[in-house]
Amino acid sequence: MIRVENLGKTYMAGAHPVVALAGVNLEVKPGEFVAIMGPSGSGKSTLMNLLGCLDTPTSGCYFLDGTKVSGMNDTELARTRNRKIGFVFQTFNLLPRMSAMRNVEQPMIYAGVSPRERVRRAAQALERVGLAQRLHHKPSELSGGQVQRVSIARALVNNPSVILADEPTGNLDTRAGEEIMAIFQELNRSGVTIVLVTHEPDIALHTSRIVHFRDGRLVGDEPVADPLDARQLVSVEPAANQSGSSDQGGEAGLP
Protein backbone atom coordinates (compact mmCIF):
# COMPACT_ATOMS: atom_id res chain seq x y z
CA MET A 1 0.00 0.00 0.00
CA ILE A 2 2.32 2.73 1.29
CA ARG A 3 6.06 2.16 1.12
CA VAL A 4 8.63 4.89 1.70
CA GLU A 5 12.34 4.25 1.45
CA ASN A 6 14.93 6.55 2.94
CA LEU A 7 12.52 9.48 2.52
CA GLY A 8 13.93 12.95 3.22
CA LYS A 9 12.88 16.57 2.91
CA THR A 10 15.20 19.54 3.29
CA TYR A 11 13.90 23.10 3.15
CA MET A 12 15.91 26.18 2.45
CA ALA A 13 15.20 28.78 5.12
CA GLY A 14 17.05 31.70 3.59
CA ALA A 15 20.59 30.41 3.01
CA HIS A 16 20.38 27.70 5.68
CA PRO A 17 19.12 24.24 4.82
CA VAL A 18 16.64 22.87 7.38
CA VAL A 19 16.21 19.12 7.54
CA ALA A 20 12.53 18.45 8.18
CA LEU A 21 12.64 14.74 7.53
CA ALA A 22 15.53 12.34 7.02
CA GLY A 23 15.96 8.65 6.23
CA VAL A 24 12.43 7.53 6.90
CA ASN A 25 11.57 3.93 6.08
CA LEU A 26 7.96 2.98 6.62
CA GLU A 27 5.49 0.52 5.27
CA VAL A 28 1.73 0.60 5.76
CA LYS A 29 -0.19 -2.50 4.69
CA PRO A 30 -3.72 -2.49 3.32
CA GLY A 31 -6.30 -2.42 6.09
CA GLU A 32 -3.94 -0.98 8.71
CA PHE A 33 -4.88 1.85 11.08
CA VAL A 34 -1.69 3.72 11.93
CA ALA A 35 -1.19 6.65 14.31
CA ILE A 36 1.75 8.98 13.80
CA MET A 37 2.83 10.75 16.96
CA GLY A 38 5.50 13.23 17.86
CA PRO A 39 6.00 16.72 19.24
CA SER A 40 5.55 19.70 16.97
CA GLY A 41 8.53 20.11 14.66
CA SER A 42 9.13 16.36 14.67
CA GLY A 43 8.44 16.10 10.97
CA LYS A 44 5.04 14.43 11.12
CA SER A 45 3.31 17.20 9.19
CA THR A 46 6.04 17.08 6.55
CA LEU A 47 5.53 13.35 6.27
CA MET A 48 1.80 13.80 5.88
CA ASN A 49 2.31 16.38 3.11
CA LEU A 50 4.63 13.96 1.33
CA LEU A 51 2.30 10.98 1.80
CA GLY A 52 -0.59 13.19 0.61
CA CYS A 53 1.27 14.11 -2.59
CA LEU A 54 0.99 17.80 -1.69
CA ASP A 55 4.77 18.04 -1.56
CA THR A 56 7.69 16.27 -3.20
CA PRO A 57 10.62 14.73 -1.28
CA THR A 58 14.19 15.92 -1.73
CA SER A 59 15.50 12.37 -1.31
CA GLY A 60 14.24 8.81 -1.18
CA CYS A 61 11.33 7.05 -2.81
CA TYR A 62 7.62 6.86 -2.17
CA PHE A 63 5.46 4.07 -3.58
CA LEU A 64 1.69 4.19 -3.32
CA ASP A 65 -0.22 1.09 -4.45
CA GLY A 66 2.97 -0.08 -6.12
CA THR A 67 3.28 3.10 -8.17
CA LYS A 68 6.27 5.37 -7.71
CA VAL A 69 4.91 8.75 -6.64
CA SER A 70 8.22 10.54 -6.07
CA GLY A 71 9.14 12.07 -9.41
CA MET A 72 5.58 12.66 -10.64
CA ASN A 73 4.70 16.03 -12.15
CA ASP A 74 1.99 18.39 -10.81
CA THR A 75 -0.78 16.96 -12.95
CA GLU A 76 0.02 13.35 -12.03
CA LEU A 77 0.21 14.31 -8.36
CA ALA A 78 -3.21 16.00 -8.59
CA ARG A 79 -4.64 12.87 -10.15
CA THR A 80 -3.10 10.68 -7.45
CA ARG A 81 -4.53 12.92 -4.70
CA ASN A 82 -7.91 12.73 -6.36
CA ARG A 83 -8.08 8.96 -6.86
CA LYS A 84 -5.93 7.43 -4.13
CA ILE A 85 -5.94 9.77 -1.15
CA GLY A 86 -8.67 11.11 1.09
CA PHE A 87 -7.80 14.02 3.37
CA VAL A 88 -9.31 14.79 6.75
CA PHE A 89 -7.98 18.03 8.25
CA GLN A 90 -7.87 19.39 11.77
CA THR A 91 -9.58 22.57 10.53
CA PHE A 92 -12.12 20.57 8.48
CA ASN A 93 -11.50 22.60 5.29
CA LEU A 94 -14.99 22.33 3.88
CA LEU A 95 -16.11 24.91 1.31
CA PRO A 96 -18.26 27.16 3.52
CA ARG A 97 -20.82 28.28 0.94
CA MET A 98 -21.81 24.80 -0.13
CA SER A 99 -24.13 22.18 1.31
CA ALA A 100 -22.77 18.92 2.74
CA MET A 101 -23.79 17.18 -0.49
CA ARG A 102 -21.96 19.67 -2.71
CA ASN A 103 -18.87 19.45 -0.54
CA VAL A 104 -18.80 15.66 -0.81
CA GLU A 105 -19.38 15.91 -4.55
CA GLN A 106 -16.23 18.00 -5.15
CA PRO A 107 -13.63 15.18 -5.38
CA MET A 108 -15.91 13.34 -7.82
CA ILE A 109 -16.18 16.47 -9.99
CA TYR A 110 -12.42 16.37 -10.50
CA ALA A 111 -12.64 12.61 -11.14
CA GLY A 112 -15.15 13.20 -13.94
CA VAL A 113 -18.04 11.31 -12.31
CA SER A 114 -21.43 12.05 -13.89
CA PRO A 115 -23.77 14.35 -11.91
CA ARG A 116 -26.35 11.66 -11.26
CA GLU A 117 -23.73 9.21 -10.00
CA ARG A 118 -22.17 11.95 -7.87
CA VAL A 119 -25.41 12.67 -6.08
CA ARG A 120 -25.99 8.99 -5.44
CA ARG A 121 -22.50 8.35 -4.09
CA ALA A 122 -22.39 11.56 -2.04
CA ALA A 123 -25.68 10.67 -0.33
CA GLN A 124 -24.36 7.17 0.32
CA ALA A 125 -21.11 8.45 1.83
CA LEU A 126 -22.95 10.91 4.07
CA GLU A 127 -25.27 8.14 5.19
CA ARG A 128 -22.25 6.03 6.03
CA VAL A 129 -21.03 8.70 8.49
CA GLY A 130 -24.52 9.10 9.97
CA LEU A 131 -25.53 12.35 8.28
CA ALA A 132 -28.40 11.13 6.12
CA GLN A 133 -30.60 13.79 7.70
CA ARG A 134 -28.16 16.65 7.07
CA LEU A 135 -27.52 16.39 3.32
CA HIS A 136 -28.46 19.98 2.45
CA HIS A 137 -27.06 21.77 5.48
CA LYS A 138 -24.16 24.13 5.08
CA PRO A 139 -21.10 23.74 7.32
CA SER A 140 -22.16 26.77 9.38
CA GLU A 141 -25.43 24.99 10.19
CA LEU A 142 -23.67 21.89 11.54
CA SER A 143 -21.81 21.14 14.77
CA GLY A 144 -18.04 20.63 14.75
CA GLY A 145 -18.39 16.85 14.95
CA GLN A 146 -20.90 16.85 12.11
CA VAL A 147 -18.64 19.04 9.97
CA GLN A 148 -15.76 16.62 10.50
CA ARG A 149 -18.05 13.74 9.53
CA VAL A 150 -18.86 15.56 6.28
CA SER A 151 -15.15 15.82 5.56
CA ILE A 152 -14.73 12.10 6.27
CA ALA A 153 -17.51 11.41 3.78
CA ARG A 154 -15.69 13.65 1.30
CA ALA A 155 -12.43 11.74 1.91
CA LEU A 156 -14.19 8.40 1.37
CA VAL A 157 -16.23 9.14 -1.66
CA ASN A 158 -13.67 8.35 -4.37
CA ASN A 159 -12.77 5.04 -2.65
CA PRO A 160 -9.16 6.08 -1.97
CA SER A 161 -6.33 3.69 -1.16
CA VAL A 162 -5.66 5.53 2.07
CA ILE A 163 -7.27 8.16 4.28
CA LEU A 164 -4.81 10.68 5.72
CA ALA A 165 -6.19 12.36 8.83
CA ASP A 166 -4.17 15.24 10.28
CA GLU A 167 -5.22 15.81 13.91
CA PRO A 168 -8.87 15.13 13.01
CA THR A 169 -10.04 15.48 16.62
CA GLY A 170 -7.85 18.47 17.46
CA ASN A 171 -10.62 21.05 17.12
CA LEU A 172 -13.37 18.91 18.70
CA ASP A 173 -14.51 18.29 22.25
CA THR A 174 -13.82 14.87 23.72
CA ARG A 175 -17.21 13.44 22.96
CA ALA A 176 -17.26 14.58 19.32
CA GLY A 177 -13.70 13.30 19.04
CA GLU A 178 -14.80 9.86 20.23
CA GLU A 179 -17.59 9.86 17.68
CA ILE A 180 -15.09 10.61 14.94
CA MET A 181 -12.78 7.84 16.15
CA ALA A 182 -15.76 5.45 16.20
CA ILE A 183 -16.36 6.26 12.55
CA PHE A 184 -12.68 5.75 11.68
CA GLN A 185 -12.66 2.40 13.48
CA GLU A 186 -15.82 1.36 11.70
CA LEU A 187 -14.29 2.29 8.35
CA ASN A 188 -11.10 0.46 9.25
CA ARG A 189 -13.05 -2.66 10.14
CA SER A 190 -14.61 -2.54 6.68
CA GLY A 191 -11.12 -2.52 5.17
CA VAL A 192 -10.20 1.18 4.77
CA THR A 193 -6.54 2.00 5.36
CA ILE A 194 -6.08 5.00 7.65
CA VAL A 195 -3.02 7.04 8.63
CA LEU A 196 -3.74 9.45 11.46
CA VAL A 197 -1.54 12.17 12.93
CA THR A 198 -2.19 13.08 16.56
CA HIS A 199 -0.40 14.21 19.67
CA GLU A 200 -3.07 12.87 22.02
CA PRO A 201 -2.12 9.42 23.37
CA ASP A 202 -5.80 8.64 24.05
CA ILE A 203 -6.62 9.08 20.41
CA ALA A 204 -3.59 7.11 19.25
CA LEU A 205 -4.67 4.18 21.41
CA HIS A 206 -7.70 3.73 19.15
CA THR A 207 -5.43 2.64 16.30
CA SER A 208 -3.64 -0.64 15.77
CA ARG A 209 -0.09 0.73 15.39
CA ILE A 210 1.75 3.80 16.65
CA VAL A 211 4.74 5.33 14.88
CA HIS A 212 6.81 7.92 16.79
CA PHE A 213 8.76 10.77 15.23
CA ARG A 214 11.34 13.08 16.75
CA ASP A 215 13.57 15.65 15.05
CA GLY A 216 12.62 14.48 11.57
CA ARG A 217 13.38 10.83 12.24
CA LEU A 218 11.31 7.74 12.89
CA VAL A 219 12.18 6.73 16.44
CA GLY A 220 9.60 4.13 17.34
CA ASP A 221 7.12 1.75 15.70
CA GLU A 222 4.96 -0.50 17.88
CA PRO A 223 1.63 -2.25 17.58
CA VAL A 224 -1.19 -1.39 19.98
CA ALA A 225 -1.90 -4.48 22.01
CA ASP A 226 -5.46 -3.70 22.97
CA PRO A 227 -6.94 -0.79 20.99
CA LEU A 228 -9.69 1.25 22.68
CA ASP A 229 -13.09 0.76 21.13
CA ALA A 230 -14.70 4.14 20.59
CA ARG A 231 -18.11 2.51 20.16
CA GLN A 232 -18.18 1.61 23.85
CA LEU A 233 -17.05 5.06 24.89
CA VAL A 234 -19.75 6.68 22.79
CA SER A 235 -22.51 4.23 23.67
CA VAL A 236 -21.97 4.75 27.40
CA GLU A 237 -23.35 8.22 26.86
CA PRO A 238 -26.94 8.81 25.92
CA ALA A 239 -27.37 9.45 22.22
CA ALA A 240 -28.54 13.00 22.89
CA ASN A 241 -26.10 15.65 24.03
CA GLN A 242 -28.11 16.97 26.99
CA SER A 243 -25.80 15.56 29.64
CA GLY A 244 -22.76 17.13 28.02
CA SER A 245 -21.00 17.83 31.33
CA SER A 246 -20.86 14.14 32.16
CA ASP A 247 -18.61 13.52 29.14
CA GLN A 248 -15.42 13.62 31.13
CA GLY A 249 -16.84 11.44 33.87
CA GLY A 250 -17.99 8.78 31.49
CA GLU A 251 -14.64 8.57 29.84
CA ALA A 252 -12.71 8.59 33.09
CA GLY A 253 -14.89 5.77 34.34
CA LEU A 254 -13.51 3.50 31.69
CA PRO A 255 -10.09 2.02 32.45
Add this chain to the structure above:
Amino acid sequence: MNLLESIRVALEGIMASKLRSLLTTLGIVIGIAAVIAVVAIGQGGRAVLMSEMEKIGTNIFAIYVDWRTNKQVTGREFDLSDVAVIKDKVPDITRLSPVNQVSGEARGTKDKKSTQILGVSSDYAYIRKFNMKEGRFFSEEDDTGKRRVAVLDEELGGQIFGRVDPLGSKVTLGSTPFLVVGVVAKGESALGFEENPKVYIPIQVWQVMFNTQVQELEGSAVSKEKVDEAMGQAVKVLERRHREPGKYASVSMEQEMKTANKITGIMTLVIGAIAGISLFVGGIGVMNIMLVSVTERTREIGIRMALGARRRDILVQFLIEAVMLCLLGGVIGMALGAGGAYLIAKLAKWPPLVSWYTALLAFAFSAAIGVVFGILPANKAARLNPIEALRRE
Protein backbone atom coordinates in the same frame (compact mmCIF):
# COMPACT_ATOMS: atom_id res chain seq x y z
CA MET B 1 -13.64 18.75 -14.83
CA ASN B 2 -15.92 19.55 -17.73
CA LEU B 3 -17.06 22.97 -18.89
CA LEU B 4 -20.59 22.71 -17.53
CA GLU B 5 -19.27 21.89 -14.06
CA SER B 6 -16.80 24.78 -14.28
CA ILE B 7 -19.65 27.14 -15.16
CA ARG B 8 -21.69 25.87 -12.23
CA VAL B 9 -18.78 26.35 -9.81
CA ALA B 10 -18.13 29.83 -11.25
CA LEU B 11 -21.80 30.78 -10.86
CA GLU B 12 -21.71 29.58 -7.26
CA GLY B 13 -18.75 31.87 -6.74
CA ILE B 14 -20.55 34.83 -8.33
CA MET B 15 -23.80 34.23 -6.47
CA ALA B 16 -21.95 33.97 -3.16
CA SER B 17 -21.39 37.73 -3.21
CA LYS B 18 -24.14 39.17 -5.37
CA LEU B 19 -23.67 42.85 -4.60
CA ARG B 20 -19.94 42.71 -5.15
CA SER B 21 -20.35 40.84 -8.42
CA LEU B 22 -22.85 43.42 -9.60
CA LEU B 23 -20.60 46.34 -8.68
CA THR B 24 -17.59 44.62 -10.25
CA THR B 25 -19.40 44.24 -13.49
CA LEU B 26 -20.74 47.81 -13.49
CA GLY B 27 -17.89 49.05 -15.69
CA ILE B 28 -18.74 46.43 -18.29
CA VAL B 29 -22.45 47.26 -17.98
CA ILE B 30 -21.84 50.95 -18.68
CA GLY B 31 -19.36 50.24 -21.46
CA ILE B 32 -21.57 47.79 -23.31
CA ALA B 33 -24.66 49.96 -22.80
CA ALA B 34 -22.80 52.97 -24.22
CA VAL B 35 -21.52 51.07 -27.25
CA ILE B 36 -24.91 49.54 -28.02
CA ALA B 37 -26.76 52.83 -27.59
CA VAL B 38 -24.27 54.85 -29.62
CA VAL B 39 -24.21 52.39 -32.49
CA ALA B 40 -27.99 52.02 -32.48
CA ILE B 41 -28.60 55.75 -32.36
CA GLY B 42 -25.98 56.36 -35.04
CA GLN B 43 -27.46 53.77 -37.34
CA GLY B 44 -30.99 55.00 -36.68
CA GLY B 45 -29.98 58.57 -37.40
CA ARG B 46 -28.24 57.58 -40.56
CA ALA B 47 -31.23 55.59 -41.76
CA VAL B 48 -33.48 58.59 -41.16
CA LEU B 49 -31.10 60.94 -42.97
CA MET B 50 -30.90 58.58 -45.91
CA SER B 51 -34.65 58.14 -46.16
CA GLU B 52 -35.08 61.92 -46.00
CA MET B 53 -32.67 62.35 -48.86
CA GLU B 54 -34.33 59.57 -50.78
CA LYS B 55 -37.66 61.28 -50.30
CA ILE B 56 -36.29 64.40 -51.96
CA GLY B 57 -35.04 62.18 -54.75
CA THR B 58 -31.89 60.24 -55.39
CA ASN B 59 -31.76 61.19 -59.06
CA ILE B 60 -31.64 64.97 -58.70
CA PHE B 61 -28.71 67.30 -59.14
CA ALA B 62 -27.80 70.98 -59.16
CA ILE B 63 -25.39 72.98 -61.31
CA TYR B 64 -24.00 76.23 -60.00
CA VAL B 65 -21.09 78.59 -60.49
CA ASP B 66 -17.98 77.33 -58.78
CA TRP B 67 -17.23 80.11 -56.28
CA ARG B 68 -13.68 78.91 -55.85
CA THR B 69 -12.78 80.28 -59.30
CA ASN B 70 -13.25 83.76 -57.82
CA LYS B 71 -14.89 85.01 -60.97
CA GLN B 72 -17.30 87.88 -60.70
CA VAL B 73 -20.87 86.73 -60.47
CA THR B 74 -22.74 88.72 -63.05
CA GLY B 75 -26.10 87.04 -62.96
CA ARG B 76 -25.47 86.12 -66.58
CA GLU B 77 -23.78 82.78 -65.92
CA PHE B 78 -26.74 80.88 -67.25
CA ASP B 79 -29.58 81.91 -69.44
CA LEU B 80 -32.87 80.32 -70.34
CA SER B 81 -31.59 79.04 -73.66
CA ASP B 82 -29.03 76.88 -71.71
CA VAL B 83 -31.92 74.95 -70.19
CA ALA B 84 -33.39 74.10 -73.58
CA VAL B 85 -30.02 73.20 -75.10
CA ILE B 86 -29.00 70.92 -72.22
CA LYS B 87 -32.34 69.12 -72.30
CA ASP B 88 -31.89 68.65 -76.01
CA LYS B 89 -28.27 67.42 -75.90
CA VAL B 90 -28.42 65.24 -72.77
CA PRO B 91 -31.29 62.81 -73.18
CA ASP B 92 -30.70 61.27 -69.70
CA ILE B 93 -31.86 64.51 -68.14
CA THR B 94 -35.62 64.30 -67.80
CA ARG B 95 -36.35 67.63 -66.14
CA LEU B 96 -34.33 70.79 -65.78
CA SER B 97 -35.32 74.03 -64.15
CA PRO B 98 -33.57 77.31 -63.56
CA VAL B 99 -33.62 78.28 -59.90
CA ASN B 100 -33.36 81.90 -58.86
CA GLN B 101 -34.01 83.00 -55.36
CA VAL B 102 -34.16 86.16 -53.34
CA SER B 103 -35.60 86.94 -49.94
CA GLY B 104 -38.52 89.30 -49.88
CA GLU B 105 -41.79 90.02 -48.26
CA ALA B 106 -45.06 88.26 -49.03
CA ARG B 107 -48.29 89.93 -47.98
CA GLY B 108 -51.64 88.15 -47.87
CA THR B 109 -55.05 89.18 -46.64
CA LYS B 110 -54.16 88.61 -42.99
CA ASP B 111 -50.46 89.21 -42.49
CA LYS B 112 -47.11 89.75 -44.13
CA LYS B 113 -44.11 87.53 -43.80
CA SER B 114 -40.48 87.55 -44.83
CA THR B 115 -39.98 84.69 -47.28
CA GLN B 116 -37.84 83.18 -50.03
CA ILE B 117 -39.11 84.10 -53.50
CA LEU B 118 -38.09 81.40 -55.97
CA GLY B 119 -38.18 81.81 -59.73
CA VAL B 120 -38.44 78.38 -61.34
CA SER B 121 -39.90 76.69 -64.39
CA SER B 122 -42.83 74.26 -64.38
CA ASP B 123 -40.30 71.36 -64.32
CA TYR B 124 -39.38 72.26 -60.75
CA ALA B 125 -42.56 70.70 -59.33
CA TYR B 126 -41.57 67.37 -60.93
CA ILE B 127 -37.93 67.56 -59.83
CA ARG B 128 -38.91 68.23 -56.22
CA LYS B 129 -41.87 65.84 -56.41
CA PHE B 130 -44.26 68.45 -55.12
CA ASN B 131 -47.49 67.24 -53.67
CA MET B 132 -50.22 69.86 -54.26
CA LYS B 133 -52.53 70.48 -51.33
CA GLU B 134 -54.84 72.42 -53.57
CA GLY B 135 -54.80 74.07 -56.96
CA ARG B 136 -51.92 73.39 -59.36
CA PHE B 137 -48.32 74.29 -59.97
CA PHE B 138 -47.94 76.93 -62.69
CA SER B 139 -47.61 75.67 -66.25
CA GLU B 140 -45.19 76.30 -69.08
CA GLU B 141 -47.78 78.65 -70.61
CA ASP B 142 -47.92 80.67 -67.38
CA ASP B 143 -44.13 80.98 -67.68
CA THR B 144 -43.84 81.91 -71.33
CA GLY B 145 -46.87 84.18 -71.01
CA LYS B 146 -45.17 85.87 -68.06
CA ARG B 147 -48.34 85.60 -66.06
CA ARG B 148 -48.24 86.89 -62.52
CA VAL B 149 -49.17 83.63 -60.80
CA ALA B 150 -47.68 82.22 -57.61
CA VAL B 151 -47.59 78.93 -55.69
CA LEU B 152 -47.28 79.05 -51.88
CA ASP B 153 -45.98 76.66 -49.25
CA GLU B 154 -48.78 75.33 -47.11
CA GLU B 155 -47.13 76.87 -44.06
CA LEU B 156 -46.73 80.31 -45.64
CA GLY B 157 -50.32 80.21 -46.88
CA GLY B 158 -51.56 79.65 -43.37
CA GLN B 159 -49.38 82.40 -41.99
CA ILE B 160 -50.38 85.19 -44.33
CA PHE B 161 -53.96 84.23 -45.17
CA GLY B 162 -55.14 82.80 -41.87
CA ARG B 163 -58.36 80.89 -42.34
CA VAL B 164 -59.06 82.41 -45.73
CA ASP B 165 -58.45 79.98 -48.62
CA PRO B 166 -55.36 81.37 -50.38
CA LEU B 167 -56.38 79.77 -53.68
CA GLY B 168 -57.63 82.55 -56.01
CA SER B 169 -56.50 85.24 -53.58
CA LYS B 170 -53.84 87.84 -54.21
CA VAL B 171 -50.40 87.64 -52.68
CA THR B 172 -48.24 90.73 -52.90
CA LEU B 173 -44.53 90.18 -53.40
CA GLY B 174 -42.73 93.46 -52.84
CA SER B 175 -45.26 95.71 -54.54
CA THR B 176 -46.38 93.31 -57.29
CA PRO B 177 -49.65 91.37 -56.82
CA PHE B 178 -49.77 87.71 -57.87
CA LEU B 179 -52.68 85.35 -58.25
CA VAL B 180 -52.31 82.24 -56.03
CA VAL B 181 -52.94 79.21 -58.25
CA GLY B 182 -51.71 76.43 -55.91
CA VAL B 183 -50.54 75.44 -52.46
CA VAL B 184 -47.76 72.86 -51.96
CA ALA B 185 -48.49 70.31 -49.22
CA LYS B 186 -46.04 70.27 -46.35
CA GLY B 187 -43.70 67.27 -46.46
CA GLU B 188 -43.24 65.09 -43.38
CA SER B 189 -39.71 65.47 -42.13
CA ALA B 190 -38.62 63.05 -39.42
CA LEU B 191 -35.48 65.08 -38.87
CA GLY B 192 -37.64 68.12 -38.16
CA PHE B 193 -35.69 70.49 -40.40
CA GLU B 194 -37.28 73.91 -40.26
CA GLU B 195 -37.38 75.15 -43.80
CA ASN B 196 -37.96 78.78 -44.58
CA PRO B 197 -41.39 79.45 -46.00
CA LYS B 198 -41.28 79.76 -49.79
CA VAL B 199 -43.24 81.18 -52.64
CA TYR B 200 -42.69 80.04 -56.23
CA ILE B 201 -43.24 82.24 -59.30
CA PRO B 202 -42.49 81.67 -63.03
CA ILE B 203 -38.81 82.26 -63.82
CA GLN B 204 -39.56 84.67 -66.65
CA VAL B 205 -41.62 86.86 -64.33
CA TRP B 206 -38.85 86.67 -61.75
CA GLN B 207 -36.31 87.80 -64.37
CA VAL B 208 -38.36 90.84 -65.21
CA MET B 209 -38.88 91.72 -61.54
CA PHE B 210 -35.27 91.37 -60.47
CA ASN B 211 -33.50 91.92 -63.78
CA THR B 212 -31.36 88.84 -63.53
CA GLN B 213 -30.74 85.91 -65.88
CA VAL B 214 -30.38 82.49 -64.17
CA GLN B 215 -28.47 81.78 -60.94
CA GLU B 216 -28.58 78.01 -60.75
CA LEU B 217 -29.95 74.94 -62.45
CA GLU B 218 -31.70 72.01 -60.82
CA GLY B 219 -32.64 68.87 -62.65
CA SER B 220 -33.41 65.18 -62.49
CA ALA B 221 -31.96 62.28 -64.47
CA VAL B 222 -33.65 59.09 -65.61
CA SER B 223 -32.14 57.15 -62.71
CA LYS B 224 -29.76 57.61 -59.80
CA GLU B 225 -27.18 55.48 -61.63
CA LYS B 226 -27.21 57.93 -64.57
CA VAL B 227 -27.35 61.13 -62.57
CA ASP B 228 -23.60 61.77 -62.20
CA GLU B 229 -22.89 61.10 -65.88
CA ALA B 230 -25.82 63.24 -67.10
CA MET B 231 -24.78 66.05 -64.78
CA GLY B 232 -21.24 65.93 -66.11
CA GLN B 233 -22.47 66.13 -69.70
CA ALA B 234 -24.63 69.12 -68.83
CA VAL B 235 -21.62 70.92 -67.32
CA LYS B 236 -19.65 70.24 -70.53
CA VAL B 237 -22.44 71.71 -72.65
CA LEU B 238 -22.40 74.84 -70.49
CA GLU B 239 -18.64 75.21 -70.69
CA ARG B 240 -18.73 74.93 -74.45
CA ARG B 241 -21.55 77.43 -74.81
CA HIS B 242 -20.03 80.00 -72.45
CA ARG B 243 -16.39 79.17 -73.32
CA GLU B 244 -15.40 79.15 -69.67
CA PRO B 245 -13.98 75.76 -68.63
CA GLY B 246 -13.98 75.13 -64.89
CA LYS B 247 -16.51 77.79 -64.14
CA TYR B 248 -19.35 75.45 -63.33
CA ALA B 249 -19.68 72.99 -60.51
CA SER B 250 -22.30 70.38 -59.89
CA VAL B 251 -23.56 68.21 -57.08
CA SER B 252 -25.98 65.30 -57.05
CA MET B 253 -28.05 63.89 -54.22
CA GLU B 254 -26.21 60.64 -54.80
CA GLN B 255 -22.91 62.34 -53.93
CA GLU B 256 -24.44 64.11 -50.96
CA MET B 257 -25.78 60.85 -49.63
CA LYS B 258 -22.41 59.19 -49.92
CA THR B 259 -20.80 62.05 -48.04
CA ALA B 260 -23.49 62.05 -45.36
CA ASN B 261 -23.11 58.30 -45.01
CA LYS B 262 -19.39 58.63 -44.55
CA ILE B 263 -19.71 61.40 -41.98
CA THR B 264 -22.29 59.60 -39.86
CA GLY B 265 -20.18 56.44 -40.11
CA ILE B 266 -17.07 58.24 -38.86
CA MET B 267 -19.02 59.89 -36.06
CA THR B 268 -20.43 56.56 -34.90
CA LEU B 269 -16.96 55.07 -35.00
CA VAL B 270 -15.40 57.89 -32.97
CA ILE B 271 -18.10 57.90 -30.28
CA GLY B 272 -18.08 54.12 -30.29
CA ALA B 273 -14.32 54.13 -29.69
CA ILE B 274 -14.75 56.46 -26.72
CA ALA B 275 -17.40 54.11 -25.34
CA GLY B 276 -14.93 51.27 -25.98
CA ILE B 277 -12.44 52.92 -23.65
CA SER B 278 -14.97 52.65 -20.82
CA LEU B 279 -15.16 48.92 -21.62
CA PHE B 280 -11.41 48.71 -21.23
CA VAL B 281 -11.60 50.46 -17.86
CA GLY B 282 -14.41 48.09 -16.89
CA GLY B 283 -12.18 45.16 -17.76
CA ILE B 284 -9.45 46.47 -15.47
CA GLY B 285 -12.07 46.70 -12.69
CA VAL B 286 -12.94 43.05 -13.20
CA MET B 287 -9.29 42.07 -13.14
CA ASN B 288 -8.74 43.99 -9.92
CA ILE B 289 -11.63 42.33 -8.12
CA MET B 290 -10.65 38.91 -9.43
CA LEU B 291 -7.15 39.41 -8.00
CA VAL B 292 -8.68 40.29 -4.63
CA SER B 293 -10.96 37.28 -4.94
CA VAL B 294 -8.02 34.94 -5.58
CA THR B 295 -6.28 36.23 -2.45
CA GLU B 296 -9.46 35.86 -0.39
CA ARG B 297 -10.11 32.37 -1.66
CA THR B 298 -6.57 31.06 -1.34
CA ARG B 299 -7.79 28.53 1.21
CA GLU B 300 -10.53 27.32 -1.15
CA ILE B 301 -7.92 26.89 -3.87
CA GLY B 302 -5.76 24.85 -1.50
CA ILE B 303 -8.72 22.65 -0.57
CA ARG B 304 -9.60 22.09 -4.20
CA MET B 305 -6.02 21.17 -5.01
CA ALA B 306 -5.98 18.69 -2.11
CA LEU B 307 -9.18 17.15 -3.46
CA GLY B 308 -7.51 16.60 -6.82
CA ALA B 309 -7.95 19.79 -8.84
CA ARG B 310 -5.17 20.16 -11.37
CA ARG B 311 -3.63 23.59 -11.91
CA ARG B 312 -5.56 23.71 -15.16
CA ASP B 313 -8.86 23.12 -13.33
CA ILE B 314 -8.16 26.09 -11.02
CA LEU B 315 -7.14 28.26 -13.98
CA VAL B 316 -10.30 27.38 -15.89
CA GLN B 317 -12.50 27.94 -12.83
CA PHE B 318 -11.27 31.50 -12.27
CA LEU B 319 -11.14 32.29 -15.96
CA ILE B 320 -14.73 31.18 -16.42
CA GLU B 321 -15.75 33.17 -13.36
CA ALA B 322 -14.24 36.30 -14.94
CA VAL B 323 -15.91 35.54 -18.26
CA MET B 324 -19.27 34.92 -16.58
CA LEU B 325 -18.95 38.21 -14.68
CA CYS B 326 -18.24 40.05 -17.92
CA LEU B 327 -21.05 38.26 -19.74
CA LEU B 328 -23.42 39.17 -16.93
CA GLY B 329 -22.33 42.78 -17.36
CA GLY B 330 -22.65 42.41 -21.11
CA VAL B 331 -26.24 41.17 -20.90
CA ILE B 332 -27.30 43.86 -18.42
CA GLY B 333 -25.48 46.49 -20.50
CA MET B 334 -27.10 45.24 -23.67
CA ALA B 335 -30.56 45.53 -22.12
CA LEU B 336 -29.82 49.02 -20.82
CA GLY B 337 -28.22 50.16 -24.09
CA ALA B 338 -31.03 48.78 -26.23
CA GLY B 339 -33.60 50.32 -23.88
CA GLY B 340 -31.85 53.67 -24.03
CA ALA B 341 -31.56 53.55 -27.81
CA TYR B 342 -35.21 52.60 -28.08
CA LEU B 343 -36.24 55.47 -25.82
CA ILE B 344 -34.19 58.05 -27.72
CA ALA B 345 -35.41 56.68 -31.05
CA LYS B 346 -38.97 56.97 -29.82
CA LEU B 347 -38.48 60.56 -28.66
CA ALA B 348 -36.76 61.53 -31.92
CA LYS B 349 -39.22 59.47 -33.99
CA TRP B 350 -36.40 57.41 -35.46
CA PRO B 351 -36.54 53.73 -36.14
CA PRO B 352 -34.80 51.89 -33.25
CA LEU B 353 -31.93 50.00 -34.76
CA VAL B 354 -30.41 47.43 -32.41
CA SER B 355 -29.30 44.82 -34.86
CA TRP B 356 -28.70 41.24 -33.78
CA TYR B 357 -25.11 41.42 -34.92
CA THR B 358 -24.43 44.43 -32.69
CA ALA B 359 -25.81 42.40 -29.79
CA LEU B 360 -23.77 39.37 -30.77
CA LEU B 361 -20.66 41.50 -31.13
CA ALA B 362 -21.19 43.04 -27.68
CA PHE B 363 -21.69 39.56 -26.24
CA ALA B 364 -18.53 38.23 -27.84
CA PHE B 365 -16.64 41.35 -26.85
CA SER B 366 -17.58 41.10 -23.18
CA ALA B 367 -16.54 37.45 -23.17
CA ALA B 368 -13.22 38.45 -24.73
CA ILE B 369 -12.73 41.08 -22.01
CA GLY B 370 -13.35 38.37 -19.43
CA VAL B 371 -10.66 36.18 -20.97
CA VAL B 372 -8.13 39.00 -21.41
CA PHE B 373 -8.55 40.46 -17.93
CA GLY B 374 -9.28 37.14 -16.23
CA ILE B 375 -6.14 35.35 -17.32
CA LEU B 376 -3.80 37.15 -14.92
CA PRO B 377 -5.81 36.46 -11.73
CA ALA B 378 -6.62 32.91 -12.87
CA ASN B 379 -2.96 32.23 -13.51
CA LYS B 380 -2.10 33.59 -10.07
CA ALA B 381 -4.62 31.19 -8.54
CA ALA B 382 -3.34 28.19 -10.50
CA ARG B 383 0.26 28.83 -9.45
CA LEU B 384 -0.44 28.69 -5.72
CA ASN B 385 1.40 26.11 -3.67
CA PRO B 386 -1.24 23.75 -2.19
CA ILE B 387 0.46 23.45 1.22
CA GLU B 388 0.78 27.18 1.68
CA ALA B 389 -2.71 27.75 0.32
CA LEU B 390 -4.16 25.28 2.85
CA ARG B 391 -2.32 26.96 5.71
CA ARG B 392 -3.78 30.40 4.84
CA GLU B 393 -6.60 31.61 7.04
